[in-house]
Amino acid sequence: MSKAGAFRALHHGRPPGDPLILPGPWDAASARALVAAGFPALATPSAGVAASLGYADGETPAAEMFAAVARITRAVDVPVSADVEDGYGLAPKELVERLLEAGAVGCNLEDSAGGVLKDPHEHAEWLAGVRSAAGDRLFLNARVDTFARGVADPDRAIERAALYVAAGADCVYPIEAPTAVLPLLRSGVEGPLNMYARPDGASPAPAELGELGATRITFGPGLLRLALRSVQEVLA
Template sequence: MVSITEKATTLLALHRPGDPVILPTVWDAWSANLAAQAGFAALTVGSHPVADSIGRPDNEGMTFGELLTRVTQITAAVDLPVSVDIESGYGQTPQALIDGLVEVGAVGLNIEDTVHGEGGRLREAQEHADFVGALRRAADAVGVHVVINARTDIFLRQIGDESDRSARAVARLALCAEAGADSLYPVGFHSDEVYRELVEALPLPVNAIADPAAGNRAHLASLGVGRVSFGPLLQANLAARATELLATWR
């Protein structure tokens, strides 16, 4: 078994701009084993697919404890670095979040700036960076370099005027980088031009979302991103194929 500190170091080293780590988004032991057997070096646990798999709505419709139960099953099934989407934190303190993740063997997290438990408000830029900083200090306190992927939903929610949206996203994420993030996630499907702008402007590896049925690793690598995840799209593609198979038996 690889130690948790080694897994954290490995996950961080895999973030290479222009040679991105592909983190298949999994939701249970079965999907994690599927990705591990396909040869991927690390995984991310998606909140949306996990919530779907246990009959809860996305956007913190499940509890942090329910998420950790599933992560425990995943880390027991595969000996790979595992990152976890913790949405906006489930109302937990940064220390409780880090303690919970490390206890179940996770070595990375994705933290977003939409606070679902408070009506879906967007954290102020410095507020979000301060939360990231508190997560970093909490991880340092337990001696594990938990890889923090700081996310902003400005593009996803189309907040504010489009003309300066990229600049506002960069400003937000730059604060997160200063606070101790390891990678930055301007979530959304962007044009090549926007991706290049973001990669050039941001000081850390950029996370891109991709559709596994339509995306292309080489193309995203050429844009300079350092990390790729699938959000709920791997599960959605498998669900669509399963629907086709089941339809022939009705």
């Protein structure tokens, strides 16, 4: 089985309370540490990689982001999915080629740019192009940014999720969705559901999110921030 196939399989057949936990490395060293801790796959956070390269979130040049992903994938043997924000304006074929060249088996693709939600139908059409170019070589995690952009109605997130799943998305990620609406999202979204958690204990534990319907858990740049906090404590 290919790495992409193995990564896809990790998302299916999971019992409630046992979501796939994908910690986010920001460089090769952190990736190796996470694999040594026993995690079967990793998912890079764009904000964490940006910070490691000296950029604010959302300001990393595409070439530097793909190069950083490539350094991470070369450093470990497990599947690595890459957060490539909104695709950097690349056409689907080029985006897929660059992800595969970097060694990624999946990607996060968000449906907003510059703080503004994209037209969901146009975004779904673009996702369909990515799916067509990728075939089964990439696992597509479609991020839904409604909650992050101030649209609190879960029905709007579910509507977007349905369009993206129909376009070929393998998983849906309603980032910043409140825990209280997770059961509603679970009932309205087909297929795997990604939820964000904080590794510092400020959000429900992954097992609890799994019981409520989450298929997989990611932490964004949370692990990097914890690491930096530890360094600051040592320096103090």
